Amino acid sequence: MNVKKALILVSLIILVLTLSAAFTSSALGHYPLPLSGVRWLASWYLYTTLNPQYPKFTAMSPEAVTAIVWDYRGLDTLFETAVFFLAIVGALALMRGISLKSLAESNETTTEGAGSGLSLISKTAAKLLTPLIIAVSASIALHGHLTPGGGFQGGSAAAVAPLLLLVIFSVYFLLRRGISEKPMLTLRTAGLLGIYLTALAVVFTGLVTGVNAYVFQNQPKFDAPVGIPAYLFNTLVSGSLFLFNLSEYLAVAGGFTLVFILLSIPEELVMSLIRGEEHE
Amino acid sequence: MIGLNTLTYLFMALTSVISLIATYLAVLEKDLIRAVVYSALQSTAYTILFYLLMAPDIALVYVPVAVGLYPAVILFLVKKTERIDGELGSVEGDGGK
Amino acid sequence: MSEVDTFMFNVFIFSMILNTAISLYGIFARPTLIKKIIALTIFSDTANVLAIAVGYRAWPTVERSPIPPVLTTSEPTASDLTSFLQTAVDPLPQALVLTAIVIGLAVTLFLVFLTLQVYRLYRTTDVRKISRLRG
Numbered sequence: 001m002n003v004k005k006a007l008i009l010v011s012l013i014i015l016v017l018t019l020s021a022a023f024t025s026s027a028l029g030h031y032p033l034p035l036s037g038v039r040w041l042a043s044w045y046l047y048t049t050l051n052p053q054y055p056k057f058t059a060m061s062p063e064a065v066t067a068i069v070w071d072y073r074g075l076d077t078l079f080e081t082a083v084f085f086l087a088i089v090g091a092l093a094l095m096r097g098i099s100l101k102s103l104a105e106s107n108e109t110t111t112e113g114a115g116s117g118l119s120l121i122s123k124t125a126a127k128l129l130t131p132l133i134i135a136v137s138a139s140i141a142l143h144g145h146l147t148p149g150g151g152f153q154g155g156s157a158a159a160v161a162p163l164l165l166l167v168i169f170s171v172y173f174l175l176r177r178g179i180s181e182k183p184m185l186t187l188r189t190a191g192l193l194g195i196y197l198t199a200l201a202v203v204f205t206g207l208v209t210g211v212n213a214y215v216f217q218n219q220p221k222f223d224a225p226v227g228i229p230a231y232l233f234n235t236l237v238s239g240s241l242f243l244f245n246l247s248e249y250l251a252v253a254g255g256f257t258l259v260f261i262l263l264s265i266p267e268e269l270v271m272s273l274i275r276g277e278e279h280e
Numbered sequence: 281m282i283g284l285n286t287l288t289y290l291f292m293a294l295t296s297v298i299s300l301i302a303t304y305l306a307v308l309e310k311d312l313i314r315a316v317v318y319s320a321l322q323s324t325a326y327t328i329l330f331y332l333l334m335a336p337d338i339a340l341v342y343v344p345v346a347v348g349l350y351p352a353v354i355l356f357l358v359k360k361t362e363r364i365d366g367e368l369g370s371v372e373g374d375g376g377k
Numbered sequence: 378m379s380e381v382d383t384f385m386f387n388v389f390i391f392s393m394i395l396n397t398a399i400s401l402y403g404i405f406a407r408p409t410l411i412k413k414i415i416a417l418t419i420f421s422d423t424a425n426v427l428a429i430a431v432g433y434r435a436w437p438t439v440e441r442s443p444i445p446p447v448l449t450t451s452e453p454t455a456s457d458l459t460s461f462l463q464t465a466v467d468p469l470p471q472a473l474v475l476t477a478i479v480i481g482l483a484v485t486l487f488l489v490f491l492t493l494q495v496y497r498l499y500r501t502t503d504v505r506k507i508s509r510l511r512g
Contacts, residue, residue: 009304013297016395020387024380031387033378034435042432042467047458049468050448062448064465065337068472080476087483091490140340148336148447152479157344163352236451252479256349259486263353263493267360271497285436289385296392303396303419307403312411319415322396326422329389333429334445334466338474342422345482350418357411357489361496 045072056222060230061145061238069150070244074216078199081248085192088255095262095270118168126168133161141249145238151245155252162257171264184258191251198243202226216240292332299325312358320351378435390430396423410492410502414485421481425474432467446471 023031038046048057049064059067069077141154165174174180199216205226206213212224218239220227228239282290299322306318323346330339378386400423403416434443446468448461496502499510 005308009301012300012304012395016297016300016388016391019391020384023387023391024384031390033383033386034430034433036435036437038432038434038462038465038467042469043462045468046446046462046465049446050451050453051458052452053455062451062453064446064448064468065471065475068468069475073472077476080480084476084480084483087480087487090487094490094494146451148445149340150337150475152475153337153341153344156341156349156479156482160344160348163349167352255483256486259490260353263356263486263489267497283439284442285439286379286381286385288442289382289389293385293388293392296389300392300395300399303399306419307399307407307412307416312409312415315412315415319419322419323422326426329426330429333426333433334443335429335432335471335474336445336447337471338425338429338478341475341478345478346418346422349482350485353486353489354411354415357414357492360493361411361502362409 056220058219059238059241060219060236061241062236063145063147063150065148066144066150066241066245067238069152070241071216071218074199074218074244078195078216081192081195081251085188085251085255088188088259091259092262095265122168126164130161130165133164134158137161137253138249141245142242144245145241146236151248152252154245154249156256158249158253159256159260163260166260166264171261171266174261179257180261181258184254184261187254188251188258191247191249191254194247195244195251198240198247201240202228288332292329295325295328295332299329310364312363313355316351316354316358319354320347323347323350390427393423393427393430397427408503408505410495410504414488414492417488418481418485421477425477428470428474432470434466437464 019028022028037043045064045068048054049059049067050062051058059071061067061071137154137158137160139154140149140157141151144150144154162174162179202213202217202224203215206224209226211226213226214221214224217224217226218228218241219230228243230236230239302318302322302325306315306322309315309318323342327339327342327347330342397420400416400420404413404420407413407416436442441464443466444461444464446465448457450457453461492502495507499507501507
């Protein structure tokens, strides 16, 4: 059986090498190789991402990827965020009726140190690592308009910290420190509300001052002369990009933590709750 | 003398072949825990590929997601359900009833 | 690109195409739902790598590599922008893949909860056993 597996693996690698050799020598036609330039649209994005000479076109962020995600293609990202949170809402709906509060109360007697979780070494290491992970993820998220990073990256990096605590301690450890369903749901909702308000901020300003303005507008445009300031106390904050990154960071971190807490509830408790519903 | 560009492409080819091996083992492995470990190896290879393709943003989001969160979630799931993929014998036994 | 570089890049592309094929086999032919989820994540990741590879560009000169689409100065001059335009890779596929990865994780979490619910109700995650339960 193992010889057969190894034979198939070797033949797969030989297939890759043969196909590559055939396409290199044009025996089977041409394969599109990397271009020497970039496409027209990409060169437009690269040229205007931070270009003070064209203040009506630029997104005022040296990071072209974040500028595309939250400025040029902002509405795309808004609806992708909607898909993301619908998936989390679907996961929550499957776990409906399972209350974490009773879970924490029923386990009030278990002590933290002795019975639950992994060894003392892992617990000490986790206690040291958790603030570091949170700090690094916040740095990734809040510098997202200047360096590689942003709300999505920072949020998923921050979600590693509660997962580490869940594995090394237990779900009760998090529940007793107040990291349960409700605060995470609040955090997630605050993030989504932040995205919503930032997307509409320029429209509100336009309505108040009586000039033309767009949804998801960042810098002033030709027919819409209002915008969010790119500099705050002489520091580049790239207008709405900083606010979007901050909100998305809170929303992604809160949403993932919520799902992980629900996933780590012991199965016997869930089964007894489901059985109880059926008997009623 | 090998240039820096040839070295980059060589590293890219080696990493993608490693990811091919890891994918093959992950899909064929019967033990789900070992399959998750092979899948994490494949994700590591993909992270290096993202770095070589000059996409630091994607590498930053891919490291916590595919090397940290995916394996952990799948391991939670395996711990709560069953560990071995495809026991045909019990299926045939049930079918006979 | 020289012959050797083209060969190496082709090895990369065809490994990704074979990865797609293997993970599709895993999605269709493996019986357990968990194995299907693992294969599905590999499939989506491979699609993401291929999308990033579309945005890659050939080396401008032999010594200078392409750079990530990030300006290293906050007050660029015209020459900074010109050299940035000549060496940076395409940022658009990266922006699309960035959201695709996070959404992929959320959808996978939803599938994980569905699989868990299937196991709670039927005590198995094997699709052949589940299809026989309703006989």
